[in-house]
Amino acid sequence: MSCVIAGGGPAGAMLALLLARAGVEVTLLEKHADFLRDFRGDTIHPSTLQVLGEIGLAEEFLRLPHRKTYELSIVTDTGPIPLANLRGLPCAYDYIAFVPQWDFLSLVTSAAARYPSFRLLMSAEAHGLIVEGGEVRGVRYRDAAGEHELRAGLTVAADGRTSVLRRAAGLVPREFGAPMDVLWFRLPRAPGDPDETFLRLSRGHLMVVIDRETYWQLAYVIPKGGYDDLVRQGIGALREPVARLVPFLAGRETLIEGYGDVSVLTVVLNRLRRWHRPGFTAIGDAAHAMSPVFGVGINLAVQDAVAAANLVAGPLRADGRVPEATLRRLQRRRMWPTRVTQAAQRVVQDLLIGPALRNRLGSPPIRPDVTRIPLLNRVPRRFIGLGVRPEHVEVPASP
Known part of the structure; x- marks a missing residue:
């Protein structure tokens, strides 16, 4: 049995690559004909650069046109306020790389295509689930040739914040709102x-x-x-x-x-209470839509994909199925960083963005450049650069 992933965004593409690299048969469905949709998130943080390095893609990534940013700041009417300096992060990458998301996705899917167990179907829109005996056994999708069924041992919804498969699985996110x-x-x-x-x-x-x-x-x-x-x-x-x-x-x-x-x-901030059903799980925006605050959406999605690959590749190779207890472990592992990150985003929304848009934000106080104070810079540097729980690729490549 194999894995089918709906959604060729950062979460779906990275999971497909890692599973194919591990020798798992995986099909990635992308409803669009290409990845060329402008103004999508494209900040590649050190945590994602680490993952690319662990699978041998960092150098190839850095050959793409990109811009490195080492410092983050707010420019006010009275001058700049430094927020974080990423230099000194305990990893090989101490910067954020700005790269158009279509270039990132093309890189990841091209790398996946080097493995014989990977298949990418473009213009293929997943619209329903195959359910038998209370267990998800695959997806129904449509393309230019008509309607199709694709059976799999694990079905992954990575089809974004308006996830069709999440809804088909009866999973409803808790909404937190955004101003x-x-x-x-x-x-x-x-x-x-x-x-x-x-x-x-x-x-x-x-x-x-x-x-x-x-x-x-x-x-x-x-x-x-x-x-x-x-x-x-x-x-x-x-x-x-x-x-x-x-x-x-x-x-x-x-x-x-x-x-x-x-x-x-349209900014959405939400997350599922439960990410899984037998034979099915959601990851990335399908499990937790992030606010654009901190620009960490891609990186949370990639971390979900790495954690998922680490947990499900073994069972899929062994008997073609993933026990729901394993999917429960995946949710437990990724729920904590999701909650902490969203809590921080809500604080910024409530204390900065909302008041600023209502014209109720007072002049920022004059304060020292905390990025020059190592102890005070350490927390925002690590939070923005590496996140709450950075994941590392543990599943080995197939011989």
């Missing part, structure tokens, strides 16, 4: 622009500014459900804060011709 949504768009770089990525904070406004070498990727944070109101005000309601918050972009904001140039991310 914001995010508008993603891009503007070109120009000679003389600064070389940095930062969060711009002002009364009533938040914007993430990401250096992409040839362009700026911008994330303008708006109140939850506020997109339609912004559209009614016209494109000037977006252009004006761009030029004011990021003065070096003044003049370029007119290149945003309309809201057709903007992608809207």
Whole structure:
């Protein structure tokens, strides 16, 4: 028996690679025809770089066009506030690598394709489960040729925050809410622009500014459900804060011709109480949708995939099935870092983002640069860089 994974995002692609590397027959279903969907999470943190290093892909990854960020800061109306300096992390990678997610996914799936037990089906949308005797035995999916069934010893839902298979399994997430949504768009770089990525904070406004070498990727944070109101005000309601918050972009904001140039991310923060059923588990956003706070969504998803591979590869190779007790162990292992990370995200949402968007955030106090104080920098550096429980690849490659 084999494993079938629905969803070719970071969680599904990494799990497929690790299982194929271990000699498990695995099929990865991706509903789109390619990975080229802009403005997806693309911060590759040291924890994920460690995983790539452990399976021999780090050098190949670092040959992709990328930008390294060693320090994180908030830029306020009165100046910058350093948040964390990643230099000195106890690992080989002390930076965040910004890489378009489609490049990351192409790298991972191309590596998986080197193993004969891997199969990738694009334009294949999983829409239901095969259930027999109370146990999930595979998926139903559709492609251009019609409807199909694919049987497997383990079915994994990695199909994102609106997971179809999670719903088919009767699993309902607990919602925690978020005070914001995010508008993603891009503007070109120009000679003389600064070389940095930062969060711009002002009364009533938040914007993430990401250096992409040839362009700026911008994330303008708006109140939850506020997109339609912004559209009614016209494109000037977006252009004006761009030029004011990021003065070096003044003049370029007119290149945003309309809201057709903007992608809207509806922010969701939730997690399942139970991730599994007999023969079935959810991982990544399907198990826990993360806020964009700290930019750790990809990395939590990859950590889920590593933990899952470590636990399920052996049973799948041995008799083609995974006991539900093993899936329960997976949830127990990954629930703690999920809870802690989401709790930290909720604190930032409640104390910083919500008040800032309501124009109720006071001027930040003048304080020393804590990134220069090793003891005070250690906690945020490790939390952002490695996470609460970094996972390591334990399942060996098949001979």
